[in-house]
Amino acid sequence: METMKAIAKRKSSRVFKAQQITETELTTILQAANAAPVGMGQFESVKLTVIQNKALLEKIDEAVAALFAKTGTHPTYGAPTVILVSGAELKGPMSGVPYCNAAVIIENMAVAAADLGLGSCYLMGIIAAISIDMALCAELKVPQGFVPCSAIALGYATEELTEKELTTGKLAMERIN
Ligand SMILES: Cc1cc2nc3c(=O)[nH]c(=O)nc-3n(C[C@H](O)[C@H](O)[C@H](O)COP(=O)(O)O)c2cc1C
Incomplete structure (x- = not known):
């Protein structure tokens, strides 16, 4: 099944070529993002920022380093494209929803990237630095009342994506029949 092939090929790439991904590839990745489930169907509670400006990506790296x-x-690994997922902030017991939305959106993009032969890497380490820097949030078009949740690095990886062997034994599991 092609989906399982893309899942097996997805891995975290941390070295990227400078060459930018094509508009067609970006569109496919954004279609995958838009096809992801979102809590309570509140698609308006999610904002994507596609960052392809080298100076801004360097600014993010510098904010994290500082x-x-x-x-x-x-921490953005020189990827030519980074997509930030922000979500409307929720207080209380549902406060995790924006982060869950971001996670499933990012995984959809990562699997689509693998299917296209592109490298990707889930980026959460950069979020702490972005979220405390209001000027950077504004530059990244994070709307008022939204929090930056997670991001994905995308580009042509220097290392080829190969299909890993699929297993049921990596995650601890109990089965209750
Ligand atoms: C929630 C989450 C946050 C992550 N944050 C980062 C990150 O900030 N930087 C990074 O290099 N990798 C990050 N990763 C990637 C993991 O380190 C990686 O998925 C894991 O080591 C398994 O390797 P694989 O993706 O190659 O299968 C993150 C993954 C997840 C799911």
Whole structure:
């Protein structure tokens, strides 16, 4: 089944070529994002920011480096495209919903990327630095009342994507019949 093939090919890529992904590839990835489930069907509670501006990506890297007092790190891995997923902030017991929305949207994009032969990497490490920097949030078009939740790095990976062996044994499981 093609879907299982793409799932088996998806892995975190952390070294990217400088070459930008094509508009057609970006459209397919955005279609995958838009096909993801969203809590209570509230699609208006989610905002995507496609970042392809090198200076802005470097600014994100610098904000993360400053927060964690680590120079020379590139937490966006030089990917030419990063897509940030923000969500309307919820307080109380449902506060996790925007992060769950972001996770399923990002996984849909990651599997679509693998299907296209593109590398991807889930980026959550950058979120802490973005969320405390209001000027950066504004530059990233995070709407008022929204929180940056997660992001994905996308591009042509230097390392080829190969199909990993699928297993049922990686995650701990109890079966109750
Ligand atoms: C919620 C979440 C947050 C993650 N954040 C980061 C991150 O900030 N930087 C990074 O390099 N990888 C990040 N990852 C990728 C994981 O490290 C990676 O998926 C895991 O090691 C398994 O490897 P694989 O993706 O190649 O299968 C994240 C993954 C998830 C699901």
